[in-house]
Amino acid sequence: MGINEQTLKSPKIQQDPDLYQQIDITQKTSEKLLNLVNDLLDINKLENAKLEINLQKFKLIELISNLPTMMQALLKGKKINFNIKLLNINGQQLIISDQDKINRILINLLMNAAKFTQKGKIELHIYTPKKYPQRIYFKILDTGQGVLEKDIPYLFKPFFTTDNNLKQADFKLSSRLNKGAGLGLLICKTFTKLLKGEITVSSIYQQGTEFTFWIENQIQKNITYESVVEIKQNNITQKIRHKKILICDDDEFNRRLIEMILKDKIRYKTVKDGPSALTQAAKEKYDLILLDIKMPSMNGFEVIKKIKEINLHQNTPIVALTAYSMPEEVTEILKSGFNQCLNKPFKEEDILNLINEILT
Template structure:
């Protein structure tokens, strides 16, 4: 403040006190000041309206104002001006009250000195300026907080937008990739049925190669979607009590054929054959199959692959170790091993198929189970991957629930097990013997129908994956033959397509690995639901085909899908009408009154969901069967279709035989309903 004139407003009605204050201020030679003195508060307030001052010296007791009210009135009029209160009373409590009310200082007139008075005014001015700076800083901070909050809100909105876009991209990618795959696999399947003429063995081999490649691409799409769903937090685990030995055997079965082709010996060891684990069955199997598949892939011919399970009750942990005698991994590359889409060496990429997704999925799924994944490897000698999962002690009741033998006596006496895996066939056989069911075995799809006709079993347990004739074809043959069509068939397979199996006529569908409890319950359900069949069945002649075949409305905008679906359905004897968008579908349905509708979901003009709702709103179409045939395969898509009013949901790429079975079943049900 040196060199600057300090403007002081003195509000004091006592001339003597005013004179004394002026003298005390003037004795301080270090400051220049201008003193303005008034004797009433009202006069001082009027002055402050017109003029600016640096500090106010205020007497509390004036002709027009008394006590603390004097300060309060001044603060209302001039809140920004620093105030030093002057009083003839020495009262500490009053001083505290005045400072709390906004005074910068409190001085007793009888104790004033020049130094004390000037210092008090200086401090009052400085404190007020500091307060103003603090207020300004607070205001700036508040503005910044508001700006940052607004930025954060915008960022959150952008993140939400990105998340929605990612979800939409996943759904779109699923649709866009599955749609052409549907045509590829559908046409390959249709041609193998030889409905358009005979094919030689070379042509059939080429078609099977196309189909295998298409399914390989489909598995890649599923891996990408799984990884994306995990990263987006959209993948939920379904925990259940599972038998460790069973899931290990099922996982080993999955790689058996590939190992045999390379003459690789596969071993399995565990220190606890009765271990029961709380885990997601499908995802744990996915972990083990990925590790085992990699072990077989990177192990040269004649090598060894093994699965070891070590349970540690005290540590409450169970270790699944997959080892091999393969090419090994350099130590410096281990850190990159679990990154998505990473192949450790370009030469390996050319020599061994793969995308680098498998181990990334293994790592993420292990973490979701609350476990850890470790690896050790030596170049040229092989690798060991260990998945360690929490293994909490289960109660005796839970142990019994997961492994107990069903006590009820089955109505079946003889079962035919169609299974090419000796291990799986023996396991199923053991479970059936426990129900006092005699077991007959057949190792391939070929000849399965003849075996059933020869033995007349009460129930059939059928695998799906066979070399040569698939289990789907066996199932179709068994259900098409009048002598076997009423035999309950329980599918037990690693192929996770229960909807397809049930649509083809299976009584039960179990996905490996299975527990004895699952099989026993399925056997008993099938036994109790079975319609009694007469011992002597009479083969009735096939009914004559109606002159006017059922009319099917196909709502589909993809030209490739239209071509092969129309051709296939026509070959099956159906009449077809076409709608290329949802609006056309509604119009055609109302005009033509089809017997059944095949409805795509993603179409121009109007989507299949809205088209279905409008069709259902038409009284005469309220009960017409509608089947969703769509590339939408994300969680919730099936439920959306059924909620819109559809009867069935098929995800592309679809099985044409499965589609034909569903069409036939729905048309039969519609006829029975009248």
């Protein structure tokens, strides 16, 4: 996905509409597949009581700024107007909550609206009632096909789909990715509940649907949260461009992706195995080390132990590049001396935000 993302930015690719479209389709399909996998993982975490809240401090505008671009792509070829209306709230409103989970709720609901609306409008209204100043409400309205009254009680059930014409042959992965796996609304309800909120739906068949959810803005409680993360801008800040990063990953694909992302932004050195990383770390001081966990000859746990023995890098922040994401796996990684984890597959914004967070 990351390689596709970088390739689509190439002027050469942008000048070839057919090739651009093919890569764009691959990117969108990959994103859908990743969303499906993430949904399944979240359902598994929910069933095992391991789904956690990651409190972050951010502005409302940071939450919604990418939505118009996303909707423009989803609504391409349709005569539909998309608008975001801030009713009694402004984009600079500070929020303390789990930005990623709110974003997942919004994306799921807006993708639903785009899928089932062929003409008319889709709107996102955001507001805070005077009666509940600690709450932020999000209402998604569409003029789509609506939902039959008999189906409404089942909308938040797992694997439920309103497509009553789904044939057995449609249960191929490609079809399910396009039609949806029936997990999105369950995820919305689960995340909303975790954020101490609520989600409701009203619909008139053949006229449209309204989903409304609210979350509790923890900033209203005036509490200091040690776990709150300040969201950084999606680029390398000027004051850290002179710093240097060592990247160790045995996968050439991942190395090339990171090089494409960091090129002309910050100094870096890439190596393909643990022994090479140790050689570089002994020769030169690095400000940050990105280290793959699963490698042949020496794995990440063995490498970090040796790096910490080098005087130059006893206090250097080291981030694990890993596909392991379960809480117990992350705990083991952090106990081994890693400062953070960067989960694969990652995108440009993930790695740039992480570098800003650690080095500024």
